[in-house]
Amino acid sequence: MQDILNKLRIAESNHGISTGLATWAGQGEEIASYSPVDGKLIGKVQSANRQDYDTVVGQAQEAFKTWRLVPAPKRGDIVRQMGEQFRKYKTELGTLVSYEMGKSLQEGLGEVQEIIDICDFAVGLSRQLYGLTMHSERPSHRMYEQWHPIGIVGIISAFNFPVAVWSWNTMLAWVCGDVCVWKPSEKTPLTAIACQHIIQEVLKSNDVPEGVSGLIVGGREVGEWLSHDERIPLVSATGSTRMGKAVGQAVGGRLGRSLLELGGNNAIIVSQHADLPLAIPAIVFGAVGTAGQRCTTTRRLIIHESIYEDVKNQLVKAYGQLRIGNPLDAHNHVGPLIDEAAVQSYQSAVAQVGALGGTFAVEPRVLSGDDFGSGCYVKPCIAEVENHWPVVQHETFAPILYLIKYKTLDEAIALQNGVPQGLSSAIFTLHLREAEQFLSQAGSDCGIANVNIGTSGAEIGGAFGGEKETGGGRESGSDAWKAYMRRQTNTINYGTTLPLAQGIKFEL
Template sequence: MEFLKKLGIEGTNLGTSTGQKFIGSGAKETISSHTPIDGSQIADTTVTTREEYDQVVNTALEAFEEWRMTPAPKRGEIVRQIGLELREHKEYLGRLVTYEMGKIYQEGLGEVQEMIDICDFAVGQSRMLYGKTMPSERPRHRMYEQWHPLGITGIISAFNFPVAVYSWNAMIAAVAGNVMIWKGSEKTPLCSIAVQNIIAKVLKRNDLPEGIFNLVTGGREVGEWMTEDERLPLISATGSIRMGKEVAKTVAGRLGKTILELGGNNAIIVSKDADLEMAARAIAFGAVGTCGQRCTSTRRLIIHKEVFNPLKERLVEIYKEVNIGNPLKEDTLVGPLIDQQAIDNMQNALQEVQDEGGEVIYGGEVLENKQLDGGHYVRPAIVTAQNDWDIVQEETFAPILYLTQYSDLDEAISLHNGVKQGLSSSIFTLNIREGETFLSARGSDCGIANVNVGTSGAEIGGAFGGEKETGGGRESGSDAWKAYMRRQTNTINWGSEMPLAQGIEFDVD
């Protein structure tokens, strides 16, 4: 396919890169990438060996010596050029994201646009790595703080956003003076290679050293090399809660730093004072977009009892109109799940709901016909359930929307917060008191809380992340840049005496 050639994807691709070149040989273990659209093989990617991994780390350490001393605005200039290069390749990379991951083409393009947007944001940030000046209690002393890069930022990303989440980390970390080692998902290795090829064009054009933007490829073993490696002071990991707990334990054991973006079990409260049509459309996008495979997907719907039936009926109407099929086609709104395991997980979850006494109101079927042969297609499901059921408490990475009722706002907030995850949240209401209560300290306990906005579609200008077992990490906008740097407090004595703090007297003859 033409877009694969434009991105430098061939039959067998080297999966280890030190920035401008790929290293290793094809005569070793490989990962086969298959499209979830029809199950066909796209290409192979070599798996990083331990020897190659150490070569990447050593190259990154050498590059850091030069990159950290490059003025931050000049680092920002490199990121600006990466953004321009992404603009040139937006159509091709967006199509690859769709082809390898399965989200619809508009969402694939949107993911690349997120990369472009974060590049723009990071360019501005490169001139705003501010420290504070503080008054000293000692005469003729000046106190201030400044921020320095940490070193190598290890980035472990997931299949559902195979390129955007990497850029949230990498572009901010780069302007902060860090170098990067990225392990993308083994389910979408070609997206990682394509991004590396795009960045390499900028690195070569600017005659930059190897080792600033690095790539390793593989599964759990390669990720463990990174989390155990003391040469990587920061690990930013996106994935399941189970994975995140292992990463946190390992990195903390060596007193390293982590940014964790883990599971989401996101809910929307729908008030009796809501604009139901606005709510229904936001719910549908949040619940079925990316076939329910976003960390911010809407999974729980907490509806006031007075509007429960009208909203339920409207959602069924919308779901019936959703076109499911090949995500590369313009009229498709829901593409496939990533693989057969995802289908099995969805079917098991639906069976558990019914065993508990819940009802499948609509959908849930595995779809098989000539047009969908070989792919992993399902019909998004709407079900009734209780918030405290075990299956509702867990995050099933599939398009299942759990509906439950409430009587008053305190009950709704209690149900909303009654899960172990805390990523994204929303309330739909035209009652200002309800909206402000939801955003107050007694409201949503999530890292993201919205009023009359769905749970999906966060902008890069705000810090992205969640609380509780979502991990507590923050990426992207606001002051998330601080996570990639170390704070240093400085004191300068410009006088001729040596006074001590706290008025301590220590005279030496």
């Protein structure tokens, strides 16, 4: 691991404040990053205080004045070069993501691939920031709309995807002409610093103004500063619903914009017409991948009563084959939770299930021993529950899969929709009518609805986000770029008279 840290230019004592080209130690408290894999100290970061924060935002304000005037295709080419840098350092950064966050190495590498993919997407987008033209009701007039950069984009990211979510926002914002100030999770600061180091050469060789890429490592107070700062027109925040409500209230109170990607309580419906050999691996991956710490994790499995026992038995068998341990070992399927607080949340949820009368098809357990020395490893479990129980209605960031029976598809869809969150959903069925009903206006109320694939694994090309308490934001592909720009309608009179709209007459 030390070799990787050296390649990414991360020393044991590092800097948590950056404006893209300049990096310096903050004046706030020291943050230590411990790996949930083995409990060892990876490095320490000097966090930001308010003065540091204002310095970074001030640099961003000045950089925006220059960056917005760079032609969009040129900005796209700079992003293309960044994609090449991330290709170069994919193994090192992916390994660090795995070690600092705890997800499997394949998932860590996949997260860096998401950065590469969004860079590719943003390059093409830089030549497609389209506006519309409209016919005017007034003679010798032309109407059209165009999109302009919005300014500073504040980005608050979570520990579970410590680099990918930053890139979804940043690469699109950059080609749109915005500048970014990033507050990463204080639980995964080193991966954020590594991203800044990786792009330094590109920024320097292209004479990008200092302040285009800002990084501020710190705790909750930094997110509060971003949310209340009138200099920042858009705050994109990923995290819990509780956090998102606070951000949304603060940003909305100053009439700013917020892009919120919050909690998920995702369900898969397994029809009696499902292809079970297709469904079982998707369910298991969705439920235990990243140790249940994805916003798209499969948390509820809604199974037709006629196949309920069969599906349960197949899942129990599959869970018996799971290998839990060091995520850097490619043979292991499941790594640790992020910290001891997450373990306590897991224990609290399983205790509530038991208190409410739920039973476990696969028993929960906190793992101990030499291979689990960090104290953050837990056994993925399966519980038989009722959908309306408070613990089921709540998102627990841990590998707990809830099994629920249904009789009719209408009932299954109502169960799927019957939670406060609305991010991802899926149905496994070979019945065309069931699939179409699930995707119809009377079907899933989530931002993502899949047929014959699981709830996890969204692709860059589609806009990512959800409804209800998930926040309503959209990041990444499709037309998500519009969130990072302001729309302007233009009317041009190329005639010699001044007709008014709606036929209004005004004569002097």
